[in-house]
Amino acid sequence: MAYQPLPFRAVAANVLLAVEQGQSLSQCLPPALNQLAPEQRPQLQAICYGTCRWFHRLDDELRQRLKKPLRKPDRVIHHLMLVALFQLRYSEQATYAVLNETVEACRALDKPHLTGLVNGVLRAAEREGAPEPRDDSSRFSHPAWMVEKLRHNWPDHWEAILDANNQQAPMTLRVNALRFTRDDYLNHLQEAGIRARPTRFAPNGIQLESPVPVDRLPWFADGAVSVQDEAAQLCTTLLDLQPGHRVLDACAAPGGKTCAILETCGELAEVVAIDESAERLPRVQENLDRLDLHATLKQADAANIDQWWDGQAFDRILLDVPCSATGVVRRHPDIKLLRRESDIVPLASIQLGLLDAMWAILKPGGRLVYATCSVFPQENHRIIQRFLKQQDQALLLNLDKDWGQDMQTGRQLLPDPDSHDGFFYAVLEKPAP
Ligand SMILES: C[S@@+](CC[C@H](N)C(=O)[O-])C[C@H]1O[C@@H](n2cnc3c(N)ncnc32)[C@H](O)[C@@H]1O
Known part of the structure; x- marks a missing residue:
């Protein structure tokens, strides 16, 4: 029997199901793209990103249209209908093509008993138009906890942040x-x-x-x-890199900032780039190779210094910690589905642990730049506050810059629809003896 490739909407539904089950788009999209002919790949990518971006609004509509939720084994068809709703609401696709081909995709996914339901739901959606969002989660198309946390953290900016997160980021x-x-x-x-x-x-x-x-x-x-986003590029303006410096990039993969550091000052003594992820670390080498740059790469938990440190302190440390990535939702809309409110406290404790460990290997007179792509003070301002309570020797630099907002401990950039992502930077110095 000839191999029958799945229609691309069926592939998209499987990708969204995988995201719902905890995989990121960057993990599950590449193998899915390989299942399709090259000319269909951009469309699959656009549909998967777009459906994640508008997931909470589309899901609200679909739940209103379904009399009862689908059974768990049929969950993929829920995602198939979200894909179709995304196309009806946010694309130029002809309605008849969306309707007919979604029913076909339902059959290809081996769910022929649901073709009537799919057809009925989509016809009603087309006829009746989009319903009014029932709450702010649907209105702003973000998980309810994220809307609430942003409203609480940013009473004057939360709506602008949510709107910016729903726009496509510039290149x-x-x-x-x-x-x-x-x-x-x-x-x-x-x-x-x-x-x-x-x-x-x-x-x-x-x-x-x-x-x-x-x-x-x-x-x-x-x-x-x-x-590289503009906000991410700002790290080198804070490091004050000088010839002869030994620099550590403690959470380096995929290496955007490692390379930016090496490009900023051609005469550094050494750049050590560490990442815990064996999967992500090779990306640092690929970037270095393309740019013809050199760094010492180590796969390790940076906080476990016994595992990797040679005993020579660093003049400069960039600590670009793992975080909620809530400043880059517009580039990674799957964050809306993947991140949980309960992730934030454990992330904050990893962030503080990394900061403590890096402080120990910073030279007296040296400088540490703490960075996140989060917009939650819990991972930013409050980490620095907690750190300063423990380390009263640490000097906090006042960042008088024309970008971002002054948070007392550092500067916060919020995602800007016309330019940079959301980012936080703080700069600490260790007093010289
Ligand atoms: C925000 S990303 C870094 C982005 C990178 N600095 C860049 O500009 O391309 C955070 C990285 O930290 C790594 N990571 C998480 N925990 C770590 C740890 N304990 N030690 C070292 N790396 C860690 C993750 O694998 C991830 O690659």
């Missing part, structure tokens, strides 16, 4: 300062017909008017530029 580049000036590279982009402008705060950043595949970027494969 931003970091020019490799060892190879090009930003102005030169902007000229090369213009010659290549790619419209772009300099970023406002990051000195080597360029924001594209619309995203392009990286192979269209002049000399990308040769290391001219990297894709």
Whole structure:
């Protein structure tokens, strides 16, 4: 029998089911893309990202339309209907194609007994239009706990944060300062017909008017530029890197900031890049190779210094801790489905543990930059406050910058629809003896 590939909506439904079961899109999308013909892949990607982005609103509608929830073994059809609703509400797809092909996908998923239900639900959805959201979770399409936490943490900004999280992020580049000036590279982009402008705060950043595949970027494969958000690029402006410094990037993968550090100062003594994840660490090497840079890579739990540290203290430490990633929801909308409120306390304790451990291996007179892509003070301002209570010797630097908001312990950037992601930075110095 000839191999019959699944229709792409059926593949999308399986991907969403995997996300609901705890896998990230970056884990489950690549194998799913490989099941499809190349011309269908961009559409699968757009549908999976879009359905995650609007999941809570679409799910609210679907639950209103279903008399009773589907049985657990039929859950994939719930996701198939969400995919179809996403297309009806947020895409240009012709309605008849969405309806017919979703019913076909239901059959391909081996659920012929549900084709009548799928057809009925989608026809009613098409006829009646989208219902009013029943609550803020549906209105802003975020999990209820996230809406509440943001409302509580950011009484003047929560709606803007939620709206920004639902927009598509711009594509931003970091020019490799060892190879090009930003102005030169902007000229090369213009010659290549790619419209772009300099970023406002990051000195080597360029924001594209619309995203392009990286192979269209002049000399990308040769290391001219990297894709990196503007807020992430700001780390090097805080590290005050000087020739001869020994630098540690304690949570390095996939290496965006390791490479930014090496590009900022060509004469560092050594950069050590650590990551706990054996799966993610090779990505650091790939990025270094493309940019023709060198760092010492170690796979380890950075906090367990006996496991990896050679006893030589560091002049500079970047601690870009694992976090809720609530500042980058617009780039990773699956965070809305994956993250739980109960994740935050354990994350905060990992963050404080890493900060304590890194402090011990910072040279007197050295500087540590603490970074997260979270917008929750529990992982940001309050971590630094808790740390300073334990380490009264630590000097907290006052960051007088034109970006972000002053949080007393550091600066918080909130996601901006026109530019950078949400990020937090604090800078600590160890007094010289
Ligand atoms: C926010 S990401 C780092 C992003 C990276 N700095 C960049 O700019 O490309 C956090 C990283 O910390 C790693 N990680 C988590 N816990 C760790 C630990 N205890 N020690 C070292 N790395 C850890 C994760 O595997 C993840 O790659």
